[in-house]
Amino acid sequence: MDGVLTVAQLETEAPLVRFRGVQKSYDGRTLVVRNLDLEVRRGTFLTLLGPSGSGKTTTLMMLAGFESVTEGTIELSGRPINDLPPYKRGIGMVFQSYALFPHMTVAENVAFPLDVRHIPRAESRERVEKALATVRLEGFMDRRPTQLSGGQQQRVALARALVFEPELILLDEPLGALDRQLREQMQYELKQLHDRLDVTMIYVTHDQQEALTMSDEVAVFSDGVMQQVASPGEIYERPRNLFVAQFVGENNQLAGRVIGRDDRQARIRLESGDEVSALAVDDLREGDEARLAIRPERILIGQDAEACDNRFSATLSDVIFLGDQLRGHLAAFGSQELIFKQPNSENRPDFRPGQEAVFGWGWQNCRAFRAGP
Known part of the structure; x- marks a missing residue:
């Protein structure tokens, strides 16, 4: 019948993982994860992102079963798993330290989850070969972990997590020990x-670039609270x-007070006396203290700034050539220094430190938040 979901459709639509009011305390007083409500759709690559101590790793460990839930429920495929x-x-698990057994070969390490599940030897070998082929390590079955590079060890750990064909794989900062070039390569391979x-x-990480590069969705954590998932x-x-504006990517910040509000647009007077139009994110009212956030790449300079709602004058403090882009600082609004980024195009202005410049941005690209807690 039209409008009626089948059982198969319901299973597809239902989240694979659901946290309901989950809290975690180690000492009975301080909550390291607070009131977590989170749903993870099947097939999603979700990254838990946040600084150290934000609760992201604890959340992962509660889902894996290595930490108990103080309050609330975790469901997997619709079933509570708190007591499992x-x-x-x-659930497959990949650790930052790889956690490979040094006395075992690669094949034995990958087969370990199958041995625990008493999978017959012939089937186990077939699955191990398939898992190693998936991570491009077909010829490494007889080597030991000490004979492998960091990237190869990480692939073995991933093959071990894949070998028993779990619905869900958890990865706790798995690329943290790798150098930058290998890390970027492994990011691409994982995705x-x-x-x-x-x-x-x-996937758990504190690296914002890693989260933005790899994820379908990102959940940002701070002080045990999930701040945003999108x-x-x-x-x-x-x-x-x-917090999200500050933690994810670069943002210029300005402080001021609301002097007017028109629907989504707020008028802010800065401490320097300059006035700025911005997109009101919070329910800002006249007289409220506000913090403004503007991405460096949204700041336009010279002729590009002529049509901006917010337009000011500044002195170029410095300009750094980064190949595909230019990055510099503008001395403006009294003692404020603003970071700007410009693509390195053929038509770019000839920036020189010390020169005066007009700069600006559109009001929609400047987000106004209420200051304070």
């Missing part, structure tokens, strides 16, 4: 693998609060 031990949850296998992955584009372009 880790080995009964059917390609996720897309190819259509497996659900939940697509990388939404998180970057439309941060819900000042």
Whole structure:
């Protein structure tokens, strides 16, 4: 019948993972995760992003079963799993330290989850070969972890997580020990693998660039609270609060007081006396203290700034050539220094430190948040 979902459709639509009012305390007083409500759709690559101590790793460990839930419920495929031990949850896990057994070969390490599940030897070998082929390590079965590079060890750890074909794979800062070039390569490979296998992955990192590059969705944590969960584009372009705006990407910040409000647009008088039009994110009212956030790439200079709602004069403090872009500082609004970024195009202005410049931005690109807690 039209408008009626089948059982298969309901299973597809239902989230694979659901946190309901989850809280965690280690000492019975301080909550390291507070009132967490989060749903993870099947096939999603979700990244838990935040600084150290924000609660992201604790959230992952509660889902894996290595930490108990103080309050609330975690569901997997619609079933509460709070009381299930880790080995009964059917979740693959990849650690930052790789956690490979040094006395075992690569094949034995990858086969370990199958041995625990008493999978027959012939089937186990077939699955191990398939998992190693998936991570491009077909010829490494007989080597030991000490004979592998960091990137190869990470692939073995990933193959071990994949080998028993779990619905869900958890990754706790798995690329943290790798150098930058290898890290970027592994980011690409992990994302390609996720897309190819259509497996659900939940990934923990403090690296914002990593989160934006790899994820379908990003959940930003601070002080045990999930601040926002959305697509990388939404998180970057439309941060819900000042913490997200500060933590994800670069932002120039200005302080001032609301002197007027018209629908979504707020008028802010800065401490320097200059007035700025901005997009009001919070329910700002006249007289409220506000903090403004403007991305460096949204600041236009010279002729490009002529049509901007907000237009001012400044002195160029410095300009740094970065190949594909220029990055510099503008001395403006008294003692304020603003970062700007400009693409390195053929028609770019000839920036020189010390020169005067007109700069500006559109009011929609400047987000106004209420100051304070």
